[in-house]
Amino acid sequence: MRGLNPGGVWAIYRYELSRTVRTIWQSVATPVITTALYFVVFGGAIGSRIHEVGGVSYGAFIVPGLIMLSLLTQSLSNASIGIYFPKFTGTIFEILSAPLSPVEAVAAYVGAAATKSIVIGLIILATATLFVEVRIDHPFWMVAFLILTSVAFSLLGFVIGVWAKTFEQLAVIPSLVVTPLTFLGGAFYSIDMLPPFWRTVSLFNPVVYLVSGFRWSFLSQGDVSVATSLGFTIAFIVVSLAILTWIFRTGWRLKP
């Protein structure tokens, strides 16, 4: 055996997804219920005061941000737990001693985490159509952003899973960094609505670029240009891949 090992990649991919299937109801019910709650709270309570943002109803305006919020947190937690757990239980020995290249191992874990996020993103989108009329101006780009963002944050999640030594560390980045950045990143408002100072500060928030591109694919409007958003997302993936290459080259926190 000298060539690639697609069978091995597929085995890990399937195994990772089967973890989700074991908890299918939890996996599906959670995003459906949270989305419904967001619509009741944001769409109903706030939306009754803010009628329109940039010419669309507030309910329709928050759909991309809502999906993005789940996409980011789900990708991070799926991918980080996916690799942290084998490290924690010791079953990682099997992956390390298998005839798999680092690229194949990452493809399997990240692919599975991203797949799960994408499915959840689509479930949220479907749920949203029950509450508001959802308009998708650029379906191709909508799907492209959905996939790229899921991959980007699954890669980051994988890095976090490799880095984490405790369950606390595993939770700290998603809850202390990513969720706040998402709330402050224009998921539920346009950053144009902010005072100029905070608008400038927001431009340092990477999530702004992700949400903006995604919202553009729905509504043809965003806080920054779509090219900037796309470039940012791809740069994010490239940086994560560079970190991962280094991790595998040095065996950092994977092998003693």
Added chain:
Amino acid sequence: MPPIIDCAAVTKRYANGHLALDAVDLAIDKGEIFALLGPNGAGKTTLIGVVCGTVSMTSGAVRVAGFDIQRDFRAARFAIGLVPQEIALDIFATVWGTVSFSRRLFGRPPDPAYLERLLRDLSLWEKRNSRIVELSGGMKRRVMIAKALSHQPEVLFLDEPTAGVDVNLRRDMWALVRRLRDDGVTVILTTHYIEEAEEMADRVGVIDKGRVLLVEDKKALMRKLGKRRLTLVLTRPLPALPDSLAGWPIALEDGGRRLAYSFDASARDTGAPTLLRRLAEAGVDFADLETTASSLEDIFVDLVGRAA
């Protein structure tokens, strides 16, 4: 025939600075059962980890089935099955699920008939649909072995296969290892139990403090060191040996009160009767006598003690 595993100057220094392997050279022949003996912390698990890819090597080179473990890592790892020292399993998976997962991980096409035979051999067939969490410790250990053999490796590493295992299961393991050898699989096992090495191995390697102290054919080793010692407790201290025993491997101990004679237990003529006759002729009386055999245990303690 080239060795199936060839370690050249393998050195491992852990991040904390501990030198766990110090330029280890070791060649394992195809088809043999090799026992790696050594006290706690000797470096056995580290050496296995380096060969299997779970521990990164500081320097040196390893070839498995002729393939360099770094350059041709796929082919090298494909040849290896690893049963680590600690049991590590996904407790929610089923026996069948986790064993077939291992096979797929190595890129092998499905072969339910082979897996069935494997599980039957390991007395796990009845448990194939049980989840790991429902199994006893000994069953889990057998699941680990089934996983390691699921892709039909040429070399099997068993890191302390019988630690914490009851007598019956230990016998089963030994039987399994012999069957594997009959099928041409090379087996490398580590153990603290000397009798296990004595019972199972074709060759024995002794490792301590990251250095291989000795590698020898077990039979030759037992022969070479399988000496017996005859000790006579003399009734009167003897200042010197009688002339008729000059040149014999005899030592006077305890101020001449004891006389110790070493001989090869497997030789046809041990010399013991002649010794006793000549002592009688010289008028040396003794009150008691005892003989002791040296085992691998003595050899081991002796070697490790000397290196310390």
